[in-house]
Amino acid sequence: MARRAAGGVGRPGDDFSFVNPLVKYVLFFFNMLFWMISMVMVAVGVYARLLKHAEAAMACLAVDPAILLVVVGILTFLITFCGCVGSLRENICLLQTFSICLTIIFLLQLAAGVLGFVFSDKARGKVSEFINGAIVHYRDDLDLQNLIDFGQKEFSCCGGVSYKDWSQNMYFNCTAANPSRERCSVPFSCCLPDANETVVNTMCGQGMQAMSYLEASAFIYTNGCIDKLVNWIHSNLFLLGGIALGLAVPQLVGILLAQILINQIRDQIKLQLYNQQHRADPWY
Numbered sequence: 607m608a609r610r611a612a613g614g615v616g617r618p619g620d621d622f623s624f625v626n627p628l629v630k631y632v633l634f635f636f637n638m639l640f641w642m643i644s645m646v647m648v649a650v651g652v653y654a655r656l657l658k659h660a661e662a663a664m665a666c667l668a669v670d671p672a673i674l675l676v677v678v679g680i681l682t683f684l685i686t687f688c689g690c691v692g693s694l695r696e697n698i699c700l701l702q703t704f705s706i707c708l709t710i711i712f713l714l715q716l717a718a719g720v721l722g723f724v725f726s727d728k729a730r731g732k733v734s735e736f737i738n739g740a741i742v743h744y745r746d747d748l749d750l751q752n753l754i755d756f757g758q759k760e761f762s763c764c765g766g767v768s769y770k771d772w773s774q775n776m777y778f779n780c781t782a783a784n785p786s787r788e789r790c791s792v793p794f795s796c797c798l799p800d801a802n803e804t805v806v807n808t809m810c811g812q813g814m815q816a817m818s819y820l821e822a823s824a825f826i827y828t829n830g831c832i833d834k835l836v837n838w839i840h841s842n843l844f845l846l847g848g849i850a851l852g853l854a855v856p857q858l859v860g861i862l863l864a865q866i867l868i869n870q871i872r873d874q875i876k877l878q879l880y881n882q883q884h885r886a887d888p889w890y
Contacts, residue, residue, distance in 0.1 A: 624873040626866075630693055633863040636856075637689030637704075644686060647679030654749060671749045685711075689860065696871050705864040712857045719850060734832055737766045741774050744793070755795035761838065763831035764796035769822060770815055771830065772796075780815045790815040796826040 654672035685707045692700030722729045744751055758764055765771030772778040772792045780790040792811035800807075814822045822828050839846065 622877070624877060625696060625870045629863055629867050629870065630696070633693040633860070633867060634690060636860060636863070637686040637693065640682060640856075641686040641690055644679045644682035647675050648683065651675030651679055657748075671753060689864065692864075693867060696867075696874075698868055698871055701864050701868050701871075705861050705868070708857050708861050708864075712854060712861070715850070715854065730832070730836060733835065734766055737831060738771065738774060741766065741771055742776075744775050745777050755793060757831060757835075758793065758795040758827070761831055761834040762827050763829050763834040764792055764827040765830050766832050767830040768819075769796060769826055769828050769830075773815055778815070788812075792826055798825060798827065 651672045651674075655676065685704060688700045688707070689704040691697065692704055740750055740754055744754060769792050770780075773780045773790075776784070777786045777788045778791050778793075779786070784790075790813050791809075792814045794806060794808045794810050796814070797807070797810040811826055814826050817825075819828050
């Protein structure tokens with residue numbers, strides 16, 4: 607017995623584990639939280655999608671908020687699923703998949719931020735394309751319509767460059783051949799707020815495109831949303847930086863915990879192999 611004890615001094619026993627339960631379960635609950643959030647995102651996106659008419663929904667898939675919500679939710683679900691099962695089952699393959707996916711997402715976000723800052727003119731062009739595309743499909747998608755109305759109200763703007771950009775929309779087009787009742791109009795969200803108005807007048811933008819800038823400015827916002835959005839971004843760089851940091855920190859924490867757990871699992875595997883190889887040793 608003395609020789610056995612002397613030979614086993616400092617040698618980890620069968621009940622010893624390199625895997626730290628704190629790291630394991632913190633990573634598990636971390637992923638479980640975002641896994642549940644992703645399921646809510648998918649459910650909300652699918653519900654919003656089903657409420658729309660099939661014809662309208664197919665008109666503008668690229669800017670459909672419901673589709674975007676579903677896609678982001680599914681990706682988050684798959685990544686966090688790997689993190690949950692990988693940490694709980696101590697599966698190196700799933701943990702590596704989780705870590706690699708988070709790393710790629712983090713690098714893409716970092717690259718997008720750097721490119722957006724360096725190529726600000728091109729970024730502005732992409733924003734312009736998005737806003738103009740949204741104007742064209744304004745009546746095709748209820749979510750998109752609500753998003754544009756919210757943006758025009760919040761930023762006190764109308765259209766992309768100016769209120770006359772609404773002529774790109776088939777319903778608001780100012781040509782004489784347009785049979786729409788909204789011909790030459792702008793959405794009600796372009797109208798200046800009236801403190802005495804208790805009910806929103808959805809026809810307040812009637813015929814505004816036919817007016818000059820000076821005439822229309824008495825009733826609606828005439829400045830476009832592109833310049834307003836760019837100015838808001840420049841004025842809120844610290845806020846946007848804080849949001850970006852808030853998104854980056856959980857990703858970095860997840861990557862760090864996953865790598866720590868992977869190394870601990872590998873050490874545990876080495877220990878088990880060592881114990882198996884020396885189990886027949888009479889001094890073990």
